[in-house]
Amino acid sequence: MKNWLLKNWHIVILSNDAVVISVSWFAAYAIRWLSTPLFGYAINPFNIYLESYPAMLILWVATNSVFGTYKPGKLKKNLEELQAVVRGVVLAALVVMSVSFLFKEYDFARSVLLIFIGLTFLLTGISRAVLFSIPDRLRKSGFGLTRCVIVGAGTTGIRALQSISDHPEKGYDVVGFLDDDMGKKDLTISKRPILGRIDDIRDIVDRSGIEEIFIAIPSLPHSRIMELIMKCEGIPVSFRVTSDLFGVIAHNNADIEFIEDFPVFDLKEERENTSYAVLKRALDIILAGIGIVLLLPFWLIVPVLIRLDSKGGIFFVHERVGLNGRPFRIYKFRTMKTTANPYEYSPGQPADTRITRVGRFLRQTSLDELPNLINVLKGDMSIVGPRPEMPFIVENYEEWQKKRLTVKPGITGLWQILGRKDIPLQENLEYDFYYIKNRSFLLDIIIILKTIPAILSRKGAY
Numbered sequence: 001m002k003n004w005l006l007k008n009w010h011i012v013i014l015s016n017d018a019v020v021i022s023v024s025w026f027a028a029y030a031i032r033w034l035s036t037p038l039f040g041y042a043i044n045p046f047n048i049y050l051e052s053y054p055a056m057l058i059l060w061v062a063t064n065s066v067f068g069t070y071k072p073g074k075l076k077k078n079l080e081e082l083q084a085v086v087r088g089v090v091l092a093a094l095v096v097m098s099v100s101f102l103f104k105e106y107d108f109a110r111s112v113l114l115i116f117i118g119l120t121f122l123l124t125g126i127s128r129a130v131l132f133s134i135p136d137r138l139r140k141s142g143f144g145l146t147r148c149v150i151v152g153a154g155t156t157g158i159r160a161l162q163s164i165s166d167h168p169e170k171g172y173d174v175v176g177f178l179d180d181d182m183g184k185k186d187l188t189i190s191k192r193p194i195l196g197r198i199d200d201i202r203d204i205v206d207r208s209g210i211e212e213i214f215i216a217i218p219s220l221p222h223s224r225i226m227e228l229i230m231k232c233e234g235i236p237v238s239f240r241v242t243s244d245l246f247g248v249i250a251h252n253n254a255d256i257e258f259i260e261d262f263p264v265f266d267l268k269e270e271r272e273n274t275s276y277a278v279l280k281r282a283l284d285i286i287l288a289g290i291g292i293v294l295l296l297p298f299w300l301i302v303p304v305l306i307r308l309d310s311k312g313g314i315f316f317v318h319e320r321v322g323l324n325g326r327p328f329r330i331y332k333f334r335t336m337k338t339t340a341n342p343y344e345y346s347p348g349q350p351a352d353t354r355i356t357r358v359g360r361f362l363r364q365t366s367l368d369e370l371p372n373l374i375n376v377l378k379g380d381m382s383i384v385g386p387r388p389e390m391p392f393i394v395e396n397y398e399e400w401q402k403k404r405l406t407v408k409p410g411i412t413g414l415w416q417i418l419g420r421k422d423i424p425l426q427e428n429l430e431y432d433f434y435y436i437k438n439r440s441f442l443l444d445i446i447i448i449l450k451t452i453p454a455i456l457s458r459k460g461a462y
Helices: 002-007 009-034 046-066 078-102 110-131 133-140 155-165 198-208 222-231 246-250 274-294 296-309 357-365 372-378 399-406 414-422 429-438 441-457
Strands: 146-151 172-178 192-196 212-215 238-241 254-259 262-267 315-321 327-333 382-384 410-412
Touching: 009 046, 009 110, 046 078, 078 110, 110 133, 146 155, 146 198, 155 172, 172 198, 192 198, 198 222, 212 222, 222 238, 222 399, 274 296, 274 372, 274 382, 274 441, 296 327, 296 357, 327 372, 372 410, 382 441, 399 429, 410 441, 414 429, 414 441
Parallel strands: 146 172, 146 212, 172 192, 212 238, 382 410
Antiparallel strands: 238 262, 254 262, 315 327
């Protein structure tokens, strides 16, 4: 029962909130009814509040659920929990008041709503504070511990173990270490054995039921960390970095936590969001359709300019690698001479002799990518995403770099609005990984809006 309680803490919080909201709703009415002499006029009938109670409760819980209040996962820190309480009460209150305004049959007294909001905030804060003292006590007693392994049995790894051991309330059970130093093979550190080499990580995680991995080697290259994450793909395990790898941290949606004075960075695995996928596809179809119609004059003028400037076809049809490594044919307006090798690295300088005169203008204004909208309508591409790569580059990807292929390629992205072509396409992986980890409908909208001034500035476009 105690382990179930810790693993399903979000259900406990949801149940608590449902009780608090119910008590606050009817208590607010009772307080207002008892205070009628102070107001000088009677409150509207009780049946309005009774009939609307189920709808109000559902709206309140649903609003908090949408904003992640009841999301399964680690227990929040005190400050995070306070922020969650304030955000949840304010947002849910706004929703309830909006519904009250729109539906006159739910014409609640303003005094009741104000009392209700005040009581909810007060009781939620108190009840959450009481509830959140329970997990610490249970974990100190050995219940609900998270089995973890430390990668690296050096100074940083030992310090990580010491910090974790000094704070049992964090709920970690360190099973052992992974290390490539064969001289440490038979050693134990504070009764924790060296379980194997770092490359054995997947087998050890499976065999030992590991739930979290602490990477505690400051000199471990970023690419090696990504390889380890890829090795464990498909296993419900989290990665945490206990070193100063800020390059990895900045680009992997990391949460920072301190165990005493020891910084720990949580590399969160991105989650598939069905509603986001549906909204993104709808946005792609709408914007691609609008773009084709509004930019129709360019569809007529650009082909004429290409024909007048150089010999060859109007369109450049090229094989690229898309979602999950699937090849597709990308459409662009031709910007290079017909003698240019189509499977070489793209031009990185404005003076590249492969580019035609009209082609240079098309590339600087990004008009050469206008036919990409056809690929978007076909579903090969999205408006926002990593740029599609050429097969010969993807063939040389390391295993961790293939993560770039887990999302649909796009016409624009972080690379276009931040780096443009000052950074070669094949070297812009840090932008792509950041987008993959943090992608959302709002981020897509921001990238689309920022793409317009980026195109107009012509910065880094060759």
